[in-house]
Amino acid sequence: MKTGGGKKSQRVRAYTSCNEARKAVKQRRKLEPFKTPAKRYLVSRALGRGGHQGSDTMNIEANKIAGAVLSTLLVVMGLNMTAGIVFAPRKPAVSGFELPSEEPAAAGGAAAAVAEEPIAVRLAKADIAKGEKATAACKACHTFDKGGANKVGPHLFDVYGRNEGSVAGFGYSAAMKGRTDKAWDADALDHFLKNPKAYVPGTIMAFAGIAKPETRADVVAYLNSLADAPKPLPKP
Ligand code: HEC
Numbered sequence: 001m002k003t004g005g006g007k008k009s010q011r012v013r014a015y016t017s018c019n020e021a022r023k024a025v026k027q028r029r030k031l032e033p034f035k036t037p038a039k040r041y042l043v044s045r046a047l048g049r050g051g052h053q054g055s056d057t058m059n060i061e062a063n064k065i066a067g068a069v070l071s072t073l074l075v076v077m078g079l080n081m082t083a084g085i086v087f088a089p090r091k092p093a094v095s096g097f098e099l100p101s102e103e104p105a106a107a108g109g110a111a112a113a114v115a116e117e118p119i120a121v122r123l124a125k126a127d128i129a130k131g132e133k134a135t136a137a138c139k140a141c142h143t144f145d146k147g148g149a150n151k152v153g154p155h156l157f158d159v160y161g162r163n164e165g166s167v168a169g170f171g172y173s174a175a176m177k178g179r180t181d182k183a184w185d186a187d188a189l190d191h192f193l194k195n196p197k198a199y200v201p202g203t204i205m206a207f208a209g210i211a212k213p214e215t216r217a218d219v220v221a222y223l224n225s226l227a228d229a230p231k232p233l234p235k236p
Pocket residue numbers: 134135137138139140141142152153154156159163164165166167171172173174175176177184193202203204205206207210219
């Protein structure tokens with residue numbers, strides 16, 4: 001009975017001229033002796049259930065996945081290109097940042113990177129009047145005139161060429177007292193006035209320093225002028 005019915009269906013299917021359908025029927029017939037669905041499933045697996053419906057579904061699924069992947073790629077590429085157009089980068093001729101270069105100074109012959117001109121060079125261009133103005137801040141602690149008193153700091157008349165820490169009766173710091181073998185020449189004053197605490201560690205002179213190299217030279221020239229006989233300044 002069953003075989004007959006099967007043949008009939010085979011014939012009917014044959015009209016549809018669908019090979020896959022015929023295969024499916026054949027396979028179903030092969031699986032008929034296996035009674036439980038579990039067994040059928042296992043056997044169909046072993047036979048490689050390449051049924052009509054199965055393979056087509058697989059193909060459609062695969063196509064869907066491939067399509068999704070491709071369209072995602074397209075969208076990403078499109079976004080990338082649009083972003084590239086919208087935010088078109090301006091490429092500099094030379095890559096990297098332009099930093100304020102210290103080369104001119106180095107080319108000028110100075111060895112250090114942030115080169116200051118030597119004090120002798122700056123003194124040649126120094127302005128005593130400007131130096132006097134720049135000492136306004138010192139006047140809280142120092143006197144500059146001949147016979148001036150000691151205040152918070154020692155009097156500074158004739159300080160140029162004077163030994164460091166050598167004003168009699170002034171209470172220097174221990175740090176300054178230990179330096180009486182050195183004299184206040186242009187170089188020493190330049191360094192001290194740039195950063196007192198760096199030049200004389202432990203000094204009690206509460207003054208931050210004069211940052212501008214030119215102003216320091218002006219002050220040194222002014223200090224040198226405070227004497228009965230100003231000393232010759234170093235020549236460049
Ligand atoms: C806040 C007070 C104060 C100010 C401002 C100040 N000084 Fe002084 N200065 C002192 C004291 C105190 C000393 C003694 C330092 C020590 O003993 O360590 C001193 C020492 C000195 C010395 C060494 C003198 C020596 O006999 O050895 C010089 C030079 C000097 N000061 C210059 C200046 C100049 C120039 C300025 C201004 C640009 C200035 N000071 C600003 C308080 C001051």
